[in-house]
Amino acid sequence: xxxxxxxxxxxxxxxxxxxxxxxxxxxxxxxxxxxxxxxxxxxxxxxxxxxxxxxxxxxxxxxxxxxxxxxxxxxxxxxxxxxxxxxxxxxxxxxxxxxxxxxxxxxxxxxxxxxxxxxxxxxxxxxxxxxxxxxxxxxxxxxxxxxxxxxxxxxxxxxxxxxxxxxxxxxxxxxxxxxxxxxxxxxxxxxxxxxxxxxxxxxxxxxxxxxxxxxxxxxxxxxxxxxxxxxxxxxxxxxxxxxxxxxxxxxxxxxxxxxxxxxxxxxxxxxxxxxxxxxxxxxxxxxxxxxxxxxxxxxxxxxxxxxxxxxxxxxxxxxxxxxxxxxxxxxxxxxxxxxxxxxxxxxxxxxxxxxxxxxxxxxxxxxxxxxxxxxxxxxxxxxxxxxxxxxxxxxxxxxxxxxxxxxxxxxxxxxxxxxxxxxxxxxxxxxxxxxxxxxxxxxxxxxxxxxxxxxxxxxxxxxxxxxxxxxxxxxxxxxxxxxxxxxxxxxxxxxxxxxxxxxxxxxxxxxxxxxxxxxxxxxxxxxxxxxxxxxxxxxxxxxxxxxxx
Ligand SMILES: Nc1ncnc2c1ncn2[C@@H]1O[C@H](COP(=O)(O)OP(=O)(O)OP(=O)(O)O)[C@@H](O)[C@H]1O
Ligand SMILES: [Mg+2]
Numbered sequence: 001x002x003x004x005x006x007x008x009x010x011x012x013x014x015x016x017x018x019x020x021x022x023x024x025x026x027x028x029x030x031x032x033x034x035x036x037x038x039x040x041x042x043x044x045x046x047x048x049x050x051x052x053x054x055x056x057x058x059x060x061x062x063x064x065x066x067x068x069x070x071x072x073x074x075x076x077x078x079x080x081x082x083x084x085x086x087x088x089x090x091x092x093x094x095x096x097x098x099x100x101x102x103x104x105x106x107x108x109x110x111x112x113x114x115x116x117x118x119x120x121x122x123x124x125x126x127x128x129x130x131x132x133x134x135x136x137x138x139x140x141x142x143x144x145x146x147x148x149x150x151x152x153x154x155x156x157x158x159x160x161x162x163x164x165x166x167x168x169x170x171x172x173x174x175x176x177x178x179x180x181x182x183x184x185x186x187x188x189x190x191x192x193x194x195x196x197x198x199x200x201x202x203x204x205x206x207x208x209x210x211x212x213x214x215x216x217x218x219x220x221x222x223x224x225x226x227x228x229x230x231x232x233x234x235x236x237x238x239x240x241x242x243x244x245x246x247x248x249x250x251x252x253x254x255x256x257x258x259x260x261x262x263x264x265x266x267x268x269x270x271x272x273x274x275x276x277x278x279x280x281x282x283x284x285x286x287x288x289x290x291x292x293x294x295x296x297x298x299x300x301x302x303x304x305x306x307x308x309x310x311x312x313x314x315x316x317x318x319x320x321x322x323x324x325x326x327x328x329x330x331x332x333x334x335x336x337x338x339x340x341x342x343x344x345x346x347x348x349x350x351x352x353x354x355x356x357x358x359x360x361x362x363x364x365x366x367x368x369x370x371x372x373x374x375x376x377x378x379x380x381x382x383x384x385x386x387x388x389x390x391x392x393x394x395x396x397x398x399x400x401x402x403x404x405x406x407x408x409x410x411x412x413x414x415x416x417x418x419x420x421x422x423x424x425x426x427x428x429x430x431x432x433x434x435x436x437x438x439x440x441x442x443x444x445x446x447x448x449x450x451x452x453x454x455x456x457x458x459x460x461x462x463x464x465x466x467x468x469x470x471x472x473x474x475x476x477x478x479x480x481x482x483x484x485x486x487x488x489x490x491x492x493x494x495x496x497x498x499x500x501x502x503x504x505x506x507x508x509x510x511x512x513x514x515x516x517x518x519x520x521x522x523x524x525x526x527x528x529x530x531x532x533x534x535x536x537x538x539x540x541x542x543x544x545x546x547x548x549x
Contacts, residue, residue, distance in 0.1 A: 002036060002472055003100065005107050007069035017138050019476045019487070019498035021110040021118075022073060026101030029078045032094075032110070032118050032495060036472040037072035073107060074472045075100065076495035077118060094118065094494055112142040118494055119145045132176035133511075134169075134488070135499030144488075144499045146448070148176050151492040152183045152394055154447025155418050155428040159435045159463055163201075164452035165484050166431050167193055168504045170396065171211070173429070173450075174344075178215050179512040183392035184339045185429075186369070187211075187346045188362045190353050190398045195221040195346035196234045208504055211346060214513045220338045222331070224322040224361060225350020237348065238334075242364055243327040244281040244317070249273065251363050254403070254412050258356050259312045268305040275299050282325045284310055285317065320357045332368045339369075339393055359402060366395060367413045370426060377424040393426045400430035401437030409439035418442040435462035448490035453480050 003024065007016075016038050024031040075097045094117075120131040122145060130149035137144055151173070158173070160166050171194060174185050187194045196210040212219040212234070221237040223229035229237035249269050252261060273280045275295070287295070287310065296303045317323050335345050347365070349358060376390040397403060397414065409415030417426055419442065430446070432438065436458035444466035451463050460477060464470035467489065473496060477487050480498060489496035502508060 003033075003073045003075065005071045005073050007071060016069075016071060018479045020138050021115070021497060023108050023110050023114055024073060024075060024101045024105050025108065026078075026105045029080045029099070029101070031075040031097065031101050031105075032077040032079070032114065033073045033075040033107075034472075034476065034496060034498075035071055036074045036475055039070050039072075071107075072472070074469065079117075109139065110137070112140065115140070115142050115144060119497065120147060121145065130180055130182060132180065133502060134172060134176075135486070135501040138485075138498055138500065144497055146488065146492040148173075148180055148182055148492070151448055152177060152392060152427065153422055154491050155430065155445060156448045156450070156490075156492075157400075157430040157432065157435065157443075157446045157463075158450045158452075159432055159454060159459070160452025160486070161433050161454055161456075161459075164482060165486070165501055166433070166452060167191075167198070168200075168208075168484075169450055169452070169486060169501055170194070170429065170431050171198075171208075171504055172502055172508070174211060174396070175214060175508065175512040177394065178211065178218065178344055181342070183394050184342065185344045185394045185396060186335070186339065187344075187396040188358070188365075188398070189346050189348050189396075190358050192228070192232065192348050192350065192353075194396075195219070195237070195348050196229075196232055205505060209509055211344065214509055215344070217343075219344045219346060221346045221348060222335065223348045223350055224352045224357070225348070228350030229348055234348075240331040240335075240347065241322050241324050241327045241329075242331070242361060244285075244323060244325050245278045246327075246332075246364055246368075247281060247323075247360070248364070248367070250367070250411065250413075251360055254363055254408055255316075255356060255359060258359070259316065261309075261312060262305075264302065265305045265309050265312070268301050269309055271299060271301045272306060272309070279326075281313055281317075285313060316356065316360070319354065320352065320360060322352060322357070322361065332365050335365065336369055336372055340391055342391060355399065355402060358399070362397060362403070363413060366417070369393070369395075370413055370417060370424070373424045373426050390425045392422075394429050395426065396429040396431065398431045400428075400432040401434045404430070404438045404442050406439040409442050415439065415442060418445050433459075435459050438462060440465050446490070448488065448492040451477060451487045451489075452485065453477070453482050 016035065018035055018037060020035040022033050022035050024033055077094050078097050079094055115137065122131050122133050122143065123129040130147055131145040132148045133143035133145050135144055136142060158166050158169050174187070174194070177183055177185060189195055194210055195212050197207050197213070198210055200206055200208050212221055221229065221234055222240045223237040224240055226237060226239040249266065252259065252269060253266060255261070256266070272284055276283045289307070292306050292310070293303055295301060296306065338345055347361070373390050373393065380387045380389045395417070403412055403414040404418065414428060417428055430438070435443065436456065443462055449463055454460050454463065454477065460474055463477070464473065467473070473487065473489070476498060480487065484501045485498060486501055487496060487498050
C-alpha cells in the first residue's frame with residue numbers, strides 16, 4: 001500500500017530525497033510515513049511530446065499546474081485524533097496503519113517533535129530511558145533514536161557493502177549498550193578495530209578510539225596474538241590459548257570447506273577420538289604412517305582418510321599459533337568470569353585474522369559460553385526466586401555468513417543461538433557484507449536490521465527476508481549514500497527510518513565514555529574529586545594486572 005501525492009509548485013523535486021520521513025495529515029489521524037519515490041508527471045501528456053523549451057515564461061506557467069512532481073509516500077504508523085480532534089498533546093498511542101488518509105490530505109515534512117514522538121528521546125537523567133541517538137534524518141538536524149532495551153532482546157544484523165560504515169555503526173551501538181549497561185558484549189574482533197585504536201579513512205581524524213579507550217576497565221581485551229596487541233600499545237591485553245583437547249569434531253565440521261575435509265574423513269575422526277580419548281589430536285599428530293596402519297588394523301578406521309585428517313590437523317595447528325597441545329589455564333572460563341562480573345570482552349585476533357583462525361576460535365569459545373549460559377538459565381528458570389538470571393550477553397561476529405550459511409546454520413552454535421533467540425540470555429550481533437549468504441531461517445529471526453548501502457540484488461532481498469511491504473524499502477535502500485547512511489528497521493524502531501549515521505568522533509566519545517573512560521582525560525585534573533577517581537582507577541588497573549594486594 002502506498003499513496004501518490006502531488007507536489008506543491010513551490011517545492012522543487014530536486015530538493016526531495018527518497019527515504020525522508022513525512023507526515024500525512026488525515027481528517028481523523030496523522031500518518032507517519034516514508035517518502036519512497038519521486039517522479040515527474042504531466043496532466044496533459046502532449047506537453048511532454050512538445051515541450052516549450054524556448055519560452056521561459058510558458059515553462060514557468062505550466063510547471064506546477066500542467067506539469068508537476070509526484071511523490072510516493074508509504075504510511076507506516078498512525079496516531080488517531082481523539083473526539084475533540086486533538087492528538088492528546090502529541091502523547092496519543094501510535095499504532096500500525098489500519099486505514100489510509102482520505103483524498104487531498106496534505107503532506108508535510110516531519111518536524112522535530114514528530115521524530116521525538118515516534119522514535120523517542122534520550123534522557124540522561126532517567127536511568128530507565130534506553131533511547132539512544134544513532135544519527136540524524138536525511139533532511140534535519142535532530143536525533144533519531146533506537147530503543148536499546150528492545151535492541152538487545154533479539155539477535156540483530158548490521159549489513160552493507162565494504163566501506164559503508166558497518167564497523168563504525170557497530171562501535172556506535174556497542175558504545176550505547178555499554179554506556180547504558182544493558183548487557184555485556186563479547187566482540188570477536190577479526191581486524192583489531194574494537195578494543196583499542198582503529199584506523200579511519202578520514203584524513204582529518206585518521207585514528208578513532210576503541211571501546212577500551214572509551215570505557216577503561218569495564219572492557220577487557222583478550223588477545224590471540226599478544227605480540228601484535230602489545231605492539232599496538234594496548235596496556236593490559238590478556239593472552240588466550242586454546243588446547244587441542246578443546247577442539248571438537250563439530251569445530252572441524254564447520255571448517256569442512258576451508259580444510260577440504262570430506263564426510264569420510266570426518267567419520268574417521270570420530271573413530272580416532274573414540275579410541276584415543278580427549279587428547280586424540282595430539283596423539284594423532286604424533287603417529288607415524290605405520291602406527292596409523294596398525295591403528296586401522298586394530299580398529300575400523302580407514303588409513304588414507306586418517307592420514308588426510310592428520311595432514312589437515314597439522315595445517316590447522318601450524319596456521320593457528322594460539323593452539324597448544326594442552327593449556328593449564330582455562331581461558332574460556334576467565335572470559336565467562338569477566339562477563340558474569342559485568343565486564344565487556346573484546347577478543348583480538350592480531351595477525352591471526354585468517355578465516356580459519358577466526359572461525360575456529362570463535363566457534364570453540366562460543367560453544368562453551370553457550371553451554372554455561374544454558375546451564376545457568378535452567379537453574380534460574382527452575383527457581384527464579386532464589387537464582388539470579390545470567391547477565392545478558394550480545395556476541396558480535398563479523399563475516400557472519402561463513403558461520404550461518406544454509407549448509408552449516410542448522411548445526412553450528414551460531415545458528416542455534418540465532419534460532420533460539422534470547423531464551424538463554426545470549427543474542428548475536430551479526431556484521432556482514434553478504435547477507436545473501438546467511439540462512440533465510442536465521443535472517444527471519446533477526447530483530448533489528450541496520451543496513452548501509454548494498455548493490456547486489458540478492459543481498460538486498462536477503463535483508464528484507466520476512467519484512468512486509470519491502471518493495472518500497474528496496475528503492476529507498478538502493479538510493480542511499482555510499483557512506484555513513486543506514487536504513488534501520490525492525491524491533492528497536494517503531495517504523496523504518498533512514499539515518500545519516502552519527503559521527504564516531506570526539507563528540508561521541510564525550511557523550512558515551514563511562515567508567516574509566518575518556519571523560520576523565522578531559523576533566524579538570526586539579527579537581528580533588530577527579531584526582532580521587534584517577535587514583536582509585538589506577539589501583540583497580542594495578543589489581544587487574546597483578547592481582548589484589
Ligand atoms: N559514523 C561514522 N563516523 C565517522 N566516520 C565514518 C562513520 N561511518 C563511516 N565512516 C567512514 O567510512 C569509513 C569506512 O567505514 P567502516 O570501516 O566502518 O566500513 P565497513 O563497512 O566496516 O567496511 P569493511 O566491510 O571493509 O569492514 C571509515 O574509515 C570512516 O572514515
Ligand atoms: Mg568493517
